[in-house]
Amino acid sequence: MKTTGCxxxxxxxxxxxxxxxxxxxxxxxxxxxxxxxxxAASLVLLLPAMMLGPCQAMAFGPERNxxxxxFRRDRLQNDGRTMFNDxxxxxxxxxxxxxxxxxxxxSMITLRSQLDLLRADMAExxxxxxxxxxxxxxxxxxxxxxxxxxxVKRIEALIYLRSILNDEQKKVxxxxxxxxxxxTGPDRN
Numbered sequence: 001m002k003t004t005g006c007x008x009x010x011x012x013x014x015x016x017x018x019x020x021x022x023x024x025x026x027x028x029x030x031x032x033x034x035x036x037x038x039x040a041a042s043l044v045l046l047l048p049a050m051m052l053g054p055c056q057a058m059a060f061g062p063e064r065n066x067x068x069x070x071f072r073r074d075r076l077q078n079d080g081r082t083m084f085n086d087x088x089x090x091x092x093x094x095x096x097x098x099x100x101x102x103x104x105x106x107s108m109i110t111l112r113s114q115l116d117l118l119r120a121d122m123a124e125x126x127x128x129x130x131x132x133x134x135x136x137x138x139x140x141x142x143x144x145x146x147x148x149x150x151x152v153k154r155i156e157a158l159i160y161l162r163s164i165l166n167d168e169q170k171k172v173x174x175x176x177x178x179x180x181x182x183x184t185g186p187d188r189n
Contacts, residue, residue, distance in 0.1 A: 086172050087165065087169045087172055087173065089169070093164050096164050097161065100157070100160050104153065104157050107153055108150065108153060111146055115143065115147075118143050118146065119143070122136065122139045122140065122143065161173070
């Protein structure tokens, strides 16, 4: 009786091992399928980005260097900080500027969000099987309009800043503006 029990017991163990081997093999296949799906999804998501990369690099032009553009932008931002320090704004001027900056920031956030959505629409339209060039032109026009609105907002902010300055502060602002134009040259980004 004991030998039969052992046989049954060993048979059950063999059966469990076969079941475990099947389960392990099934899990391994599921993991392989999952890895394949993740790889395919990654390719689908990265392909448009990889296609847009060279297009954005060409926006700098053959003679321009993106690193040089970054250097110019950083230098201009630092010059802007230096200008604000040199202006020596009063507390009343700072308060006015803070209120205006908050309104400016809200409107720019809205415009940037719209710009991001249009860029997504542009990518979607461009990577369709049969891209509609007319709709792409319409989207490109809207993107251009948003860029124009953002430029106007930036200029309005400069005009507002200048409007709250006294004559001496205006001279300081003008001297910084002339210096930044001299430093950036004709190919300013």
